[in-house]
Amino acid sequence: MNDRPVTPALDAALLSRRQLHVVLALDCSGSMRGERIASLNYAIRSAIPELQAVAADNPEVRVLVRVLRFGTVARWHIEEPCPVEELEWEDLQAGGETAMGSALRLVGEALDPARLEGRQLPPVIVLASDGYPTDDIDRAMADFFSHETVAKATRIAIAIGSNTDLETLERFIDAPEGRLKPLRANNAPDLVKSIKWATTAPVKATSSPTNAPDNASALAAESTRVLEPDSSVVW
Amino acid sequence: MNHLMWKTAGASVLGASHKRRNLPNQDAWLAEPGLDAGSSFLIAVADGHGSPRHHRSDTGSLLAVQAVKETLAWFFDDPESLPELAEDLHALWLQSVREDLQARPCEEGVVAYGSTLVAVAGSGKHLLALQLGDGDLLLGYPDGAIERPFAEDDLVGEETYSLCMDNAARFVKRRLYNREQASRWPDFAFVSTDGVSKSFVDGEAFASVVANYRDLSADGNSLKSTVEALPGWLREVTDNGSGDDATLCIATCR
Numbered sequence: 245m246n247d248r249p250v251t252p253a254l255d256a257a258l259l260s261r262r263q264l265h266v267v268l269a270l271d272c273s274g275s276m277r278g279e280r281i282a283s284l285n286y287a288i289r290s291a292i293p294e295l296q297a298v299a300a301d302n303p304e305v306r307v308l309v310r311v312l313r314f315g316t317v318a319r320w321h322i323e324e325p326c327p328v329e330e331l332e333w334e335d336l337q338a339g340g341e342t343a344m345g346s347a348l349r350l351v352g353e354a355l356d357p358a359r360l361e362g363r364q365l366p367p368v369i370v371l372a373s374d375g376y377p378t379d380d381i382d383r384a385m386a387d388f389f390s391h392e393t394v395a396k397a398t399r400i401a402i403a404i405g406s407n408t409d410l411e412t413l414e415r416f417i418d419a420p421e422g423r424l425k426p427l428r429a430n431n432a433p434d435l436v437k438s439i440k441w442a443t444t445a446p447v448k449a450t451s452s453p454t455n456a457p458d459n460a461s462a463l464a465a466e467s468t469r470v471l472e473p474d475s476s477v478v479w
Numbered sequence: 480m481n482h483l484m485w486k487t488a489g490a491s492v493l494g495a496s497h498k499r500r501n502l503p504n505q506d507a508w509l510a511e512p513g514l515d516a517g518s519s520f521l522i523a524v525a526d527g528h529g530s531p532r533h534h535r536s537d538t539g540s541l542l543a544v545q546a547v548k549e550t551l552a553w554f555f556d557d558p559e560s561l562p563e564l565a566e567d568l569h570a571l572w573l574q575s576v577r578e579d580l581q582a583r584p585c586e587e588g589v590v591a592y593g594s595t596l597v598a599v600a601g602s603g604k605h606l607l608a609l610q611l612g613d614g615d616l617l618l619g620y621p622d623g624a625i626e627r628p629f630a631e632d633d634l635v636g637e638e639t640y641s642l643c644m645d646n647a648a649r650f651v652k653r654r655l656y657n658r659e660q661a662s663r664w665p666d667f668a669f670v671s672t673d674g675v676s677k678s679f680v681d682g683e684a685f686a687s688v689v690a691n692y693r694d695l696s697a698d699g700n701s702l703k704s705t706v707e708a709l710p711g712w713l714r715e716v717t718d719n720g721s722g723d724d725a726t727l728c729i730a731t732c733r
Binding site for chain 1: 528612716720
């Protein structure tokens with residue numbers, strides 16, 4: 245009897261579940277004080293179970309979440325990639341300026357391929373802001389996009405309120421015409437809906453075992469359909 | 480120039496995530512001549528997109544491997560037709576899809592059939608590598624080297640080029656090798672859908688497995704056993720990795 249192997253040995257170390265990193269970069273500047281930061285905290289708290297359900301539906305993908313806050317400085321709120329099933333929320337506080345450039349730099353560094361082990365799905369990066377960057381956003385944006393993983397990421401921006409730097413958010417998304425636009429959250433219900441959608445829909449789209457020529461366009465169409473403005477109340 | 484005789488093998492398994500959703504295997508494959516060695520060969524895999532918009536992609540992938548077989552049937556008689564190959568292939572796939580649509584219309588039309596396609600074909604004098612969209616194509620050489628003829632597409636996220644795109648032919652990568660002009664010649668070819676490579680921890684681990692397949696196929700007699708073991712091997716790969724449908728084909732002339 246011939247005992248020679250006829251297929252390659254599958255050492256457990258060779259195979260791996262893919263990882264999906266989700267990074268939330270959240271504006272906690274002074275203008276977010278009051279109802280906005282309360283709504284943001286509520287939105288994330290209520291989005292977590294939905295995100296966990298989406299992840300549970302695709303057990304072949306390991307969803308890892310990190311959260312960064314930016315005010316006068318940018319710093320990690322959840323620094324170590326947290327498995328989504330263990331995710332718990334501690335409320336953010338608002339105050340200070342809008343160091344969005346520093347925030348993007350930190351996100352880019354954290355997603356550098358050299359710092360990620362194992363097989364990665366393109367990450368999901370959500371940036372939510374209600375104002376204009378107060379640091380050097382041009383140089384930060386160039387650094388941010390120099391990371392290969394960032395360039396391939398699904399990038400979602402949420403514009404909170406009516407006095408937002410939409411141009412910067414569009415540069416962050418960097419999508420061809422007809423694709424994703426910044427989501428507009430002009431009141432508390434809109435913000436809750438936007439955060440829920442931004443944290444769950446791209447994760448669902450990315451972690452499902454589908455490849456298609458139009459994933460980003462489909463996501464953009466869904467965002468337009470699902471995120472109809474809730475009311476005429478405007479922050 | 481010695482006469483090369485090629486044998487081929489292939490298999491496909493349903494991914495765990497498709498099983499959970501009661502979806503069919505949306506991959507398709509073709510490997511000819513099989514275990515009876517022949518002087519020419521074709522291995523092809525196609526990966527149907529699987530999302531709700533592409534709900535007939537299992538048919539689309541099947542039509543893709545059939546279209547490449549038909550397009551290449553006479554290609555090596557006139558390899559100079561390479562520039563028209565992609566257009567011909569796409570036109571043939573579209574024709575098959577439209578025939579299917581006529582029999583059972585659907586709202587999404589051609590888009591419902593979206594699929595990728597990866598293939599290697601060879602005759603005595605030539606070898607053709609062809610790829611549209613994601614998936615893996617590797618060639619093995621007598622010195623043990625394993626090489627990819629094509630660079631990865633520069634697309635965002637899990638996007639891929641597809642036969643269902645109007646301008647699909649533009650994105651078909653193809654490379655024709657002429658044995659008379661080559662300093663070395665592949666003795667092994669491997670194609671797979673992305674459900675296989677994405678199950679491995681990284682590209683290096685995947686390439687080592689492909690190299691291992693080349694080594695194992697050195698003994699042409701064991702290929703039959705490999706064919707029998709392939710579905711089980713693929714199942715283990717996808718169950719512990721991507722959860723996607725997993726399909727591979729190999730060709731060897733060793």
